[in-house]
Amino acid sequence: MSKESSDEEPPVYLHHDVYPAVDPSQLISNHAFQGKCVIVTGASRGIGEDAAFTFARAGASVVLVARTKSQLDAVESRILEHVPNAQVLKAAVEVIDPAKVEVAVTRVVERFGGVDVLVAAAGTARSMIVAFLQADP
Numbered sequence: 001m002s003k004e005s006s007d008e009e010p011p012v013y014l015h016h017d018v019y020p021a022v023d024p025s026q027l028i029s030n031h032a033f034q035g036k037c038v039i040v041t042g043a044s045r046g047i048g049e050d051a052a053f054t055f056a057r058a059g060a061s062v063v064l065v066a067r068t069k070s071q072l073d074a075v076e077s078r079i080l081e082h083v084p085n086a087q088v089l090k091a092a093v094e095v096i097d098p099a100k101v102e103v104a105v106t107r108v109v110e111r112f113g114g115v116d117v118l119v120a121a122a123g124t125a126r127s128m129i130v131a132f133l134q135a136d137p
């Protein structure tokens with residue numbers, strides 16, 4: 001952590017580290033999610049991709065959900081490259097279609113016996129970012 005400027009009130013700090021409260025390294029080294037099934041929507045990039053990657057490193061079976069199959073394939077490859085024995089299931093599903101979501105969840109339960117964690121990261125930040133830019137260009 002470094003202090004960017006002492007003139008700022010309140011002071012502005014730049015963080016290039018991981019806060020202890022959210023640091024996953026111990027969960028990863030302990031394989032704390034071994035035997036757990038984690039569904040991650042929005043897993044093809046961004047927050048969801050990193051969440052899926054981290055849960056897989058912590059031993060979880062991960063279900064990658066997003067609409068773009070080629071991106072899900074790429075994320076699966078990234079996971080298997082680092083965690084060769086990872087259990088990965090992909091579901092190229094539009095999350096606002098309840099019928100397709102139900103089919104996907106049924107597949108998940110058949111394969112893994114249930115769901116322990118849902119990371120709901122599907123979405124878009126576009127309107128939020130535009131609003132930010134308009135408020136503070």
Ligand SMILES: NC(=O)c1ccc[n+]([C@@H]2O[C@H](COP(=O)([O-])OP(=O)(O)OC[C@H]3O[C@@H](n4cnc5c(N)ncnc54)[C@H](OP(=O)(O)O)[C@@H]3O)[C@@H](O)[C@H]2O)c1
Pocket residue numbers: 041042043044045046047048065066067068069071093094095096121122123124125126128
């Ligand atoms: N990044 C930030 O700083 C931030 C801050 C606050 C909140 N958030 C929120 O956190 C969420 C994730 O952010 P992000 O930055 O990781 O976004 P991102 O990089 O744009 O990723 C969005 C993910 O959601 C998937 N997705 C979008 N619509 C979908 C749909 N209808 N059905 C299934 N999958 C869908 C996308 O894949 P496909 O396009 O292949 O479907 C992609 O995997 C967003 O809802 C965002 O608003 C982000």
